[in-house]
Amino acid sequence: MRYLPLDEADRADMLAKIGVKAIDDLFADVPNAKLLKSLPALAKTQSEITVEREIGRLSARNVAAGSVPFFVGAGAYRHHVPASVDHLIQRSEFLTSYTPYQPEITQGTLQVLFEFQSQVALLTGMDVANASMYDGSTACGEAVLMAHRITRRKKAVLSGGLQPHYRAVTETLAKYGGSEVTALAPDPLGKEDAAATIDGETSCIVVQYPSVYGSIRDLKPIAEAAHAKGALLIVVVTEVVALGALKSPGEMGADIVVCEGQSIGNGLNFGGPYVGLFATREKFVRQMPGRLAGETVDAAGKRGYVLTLSTREQHIRREKATSNICTNSGLCALAFTIHMTLLGEAGLRKLAALNHANACDLAERLAKVPGVSVLNDTFFNEFTIKVPGKAADVIEKLAKKDVLGGVPVSRLEPDKPALADLILVASTEINTDDDRAAFAAALKEIL
């Protein structure tokens, strides 16, 4: 087997050195009756050629986003990732290193995490950010639990503009962790009065910016209303590129900001791995989940970085930890940091402007298709359209015409027949004029 360096002679020598006769003597603690007498019923060792063929066959049965006009979003976005990003994250020293528990020989990863935390703090307009979470949705659930710890209250209000799967993740954690969630009705028009739902028992209100339906609202009034009642404002961003064009949540009074960072540096990957961004105010840092890299000096006085404030974490605090999170999204965070460094502020702003312009153009084109209306007054690179009939059927028909035309809201809100004619449509910098024209034409043909 090409991955196993020991040969039979080595194994015999090693058994002799150990002083046992057979390998199973080392498994003596396994109850004998339970030791498998035969191999599991699976294929035997296969060559690289064979395996590549088999996985290749599975891959070929999927429609790759890059092969068709593609407008799917709702929390994961197809952006162009520069070739150098993927090259750098495959450097052995990054790819095959562990969590940096030995800082003297992992300064590479630690400095990257420090840069990542700094970029995330700047982008969100917050004081501090952690070294990453699994993804945006789990970061959202953790943010609610953090708000409970800070406010010593147990009731969260979720805006109807929150991605429904984020809501489900947060509700799952709350349900079994003994806290309460009030989820507001789906808000495709962006008109809900979330502030009115905050009372003296509310620990936090969770608002998505832009909302899952695409609309953008000033969060300042909600922040003020929350703070007046002693509650926190948690802002969820599922498309971080938007923060290149929009005011930061920090500027508008957010207390915790969580984002799905996939858009920067990371591919679609059918839903994961992604990278959760988690940022907050300085005064809440000790209630934060996840790892943190911090600056310090070494014994010779040189600047260096270490994992710090670990008294919040499970390996030190065990049942008193702020979260059970351990392994997170290190390599995806690295990809984010490299891509963000390549962009820089100038590139990010340009990228955001391009996304917005493409989406504006698409909205105009689709609005002209008979029977279609665009619901949004405001949006960044994603908006909601209303179609005659079932949106899910329209999407399937579009797929048959080789257009991946967005996400039917019914996929996210299956129990809400009133929303069954809505489609979330995203357009990023990857879409060409031809793509958008093809989408509009295909839609027109179908309807």
Added chain:
Amino acid sequence: MAMNTQGRPTAPGTVSSSEITTFTGNRGLDHEEPLIFEIGDTGRTGVDLPSAPKAKSRLGGLERKAEIGLPGLTEPETMRHYVRLSRKNYAIDSGLYPLGSCTMKHNPRLNEKMARLPGIGDIHPLQPQSTVQGAIQLMETLAHYLMELTGMPAVSLSPKAGAHGELCGMLAIKAAHEAKGSKRDVVLVPDSAHGTNPATAAFMGYRVKPIPAMADGTVSAEAVRAALGPDVAAIMLTNPNTCGLFEREIVEIAKAVHEAGAYFYCDGANFNAIVGKVRPGDLGIDAMHINLHKTFSTPHGGGGPGAGPVVLSAALAPYAPLPFIRKDGDKLLLVEDEGAAGDAKPFGRLTAFHGQMGMYVRALTYMLSHGADGMRQASEDAVLSANYIRASLKDLMSQPFGGPTGDRPCMHEVLFDDSWLKDTGVTTLDFAKAMIDEGYHPMTMYFPLVVHGAMLIEPTESESKQSLDQFIGTLRFLANEAKHGNDKSRFTEAPMLAPRRRLDETKAAREPRLRWRPPAAKAAAE
């Protein structure tokens, strides 16, 4: 002096051994590298994009006006910055990485290539299921492999890492109890457990009750029986455990747990020791997470991403979270909502999408490559290598659970304590840091917590005998120096040859600097 016809010397002169101080602070190939904030600026970029056409803004008047402060670099500058940083990292590809419990085995590059196929890496979780049947088939195949290897009837692929898998398994357990109207609120966790176990239990509102281990490092059925009661919802037990030992009373423990109406959660972080040798399902386990980034070799990436699928017993299978796969004629369906779940009673949802596809494909590629025989051989080689290290060091270093002669076999990792360092002036930390100067990543230290000055060594199956022998030789040299050497500075001042000397963790925690700030702001803040 020997020289060529151009006058270039072709043989070295004599050298003195003293180090020089360089103008740059660099030491040959080891460069001092500033932060991007110190070398980049907000106007610079490494990405050429077309300018956006003029369009009426639909941002609702919320355009960002103030500067963000994100520095940019051109592509060559970016390459150099991150390549230089990468060279400050230790990695499996550059050396033996004996981190116990972390399983730093070889990461085959075919796995990386497969993860980047367009039909795998470039598909969206919410595009129509009719357009991703190959991807769902891949998940189904992985699920089949995991169930076959564990002897369990169901698996949830959703969890994003080991600790997330613990959460998944324990939520299924909680849901199963709730379905029976049971309000049990205690979870038993041995002291030797990973910190994630008690953290997970507490995260869900359970009270954690510790169970002591026996003098031999394992948990007895008797101790479990004594701790069980009508308030106990589950036990969380790691097997093989964090001392590197197989829990020999595990079958009786499972029986006792079930008789008391509780469930058995197994932390599968160490499953890599027993793949193809024994099936958790045959031992009476109800739920176990599998760290694909350990056992099935998806790269650790400096701290993730991982993946932590959870296998479930028949009793817990109905409670598996959304989404899950169901066969629908010749099609595969990802069931994403409760309304479509049929008889199943999913406890909820753990993540927005379908889990870690990028890790599934890598793990499946690993499994297909190894095959059943190769996976069993890998487990055997991992156990053999750990025991070889144990047998080669037992005369110099002390094992807390090695038995009177130090001959008790371990599984895939061998545990030493620091009693052999008593009165040497050298601590476990010193010893570990001295390994760095010898070119090795230290072993896991001070874990498990039940052993004083623990040193947990896991060589994995990826090392050749020559590599193991060199490692053993190095540790024997260091152990002898620690015990008998006159100059202990090789330990107490180590590492001396790494990119950094020991770092001040106390300062980092007392004066937290968690992000870059411009020099002026920094001065004002201090």
